[in-house]
Amino acid sequence: MDHKKHIPYSPIQYEESEMLNRVDAFYELMNKRRSVREFSEKDVPKEIIDQVIRTASTAPSGAHKQPWTFCVISNKDLKKKLRTLAEEEEERNYNGRMSERWLNDLAPIGTDAIKEFIDIAPWIIVVMKKSFDFDEEGKKTNNYYVNESVGIASGMLIAAIHNAGLVTLTHTPSPMNFIAKLLERPENERPYLLLPVGYASETCTVPDLERKSLEEIAIYYS
């Protein structure tokens, strides 16, 4: 068996007062995040996108397999094609595939089959999950807890995008296999999320939502 060498690790630590300041500041920052559907065409430098993707890839993953690929699209023609195909699928979702109850739950959010953000936002990141991989000889290798791992990396990506002062949206066109085909991805990759990234439009609005209180989401066993 191939055992990797372990090395010493000194985690960053803070005094309790400093910790309190930091958790408050981070909560305030994250509590300002909103899913945005109205984007500006204003460009965002590629270095910003590179760095938020590096941050996402610091996520923990099953057996450290990092079972993800981030497909990053800025090409206008490709964005247009992606939008057309996504809207075709969504048309079928909103007009038949989604249940009455689901449509009711979505009503306050105000989504529909029109996905103009796909060709307006300067960047589209498609997060791909790799259900398996290939070794140097082309033999299939296993990945583990792929959904959990890619979900965590996606959360970290969203946090990094927000931290940069940009906005995004978790779009889940379903079924998403048209994306893998369009992007000519190999058979071990499946689309997981599509994230438009950029600035919010100046006239952007968001639904008036409230977040659950701590009491509603946490149970302490002291």
Ligand code: IYR
């Ligand atoms: N995939 C569709 C529908 C949709 C589903 C959920 I759950 C949402 O929170 C929002 C939208 C779409 O992206 O429009």
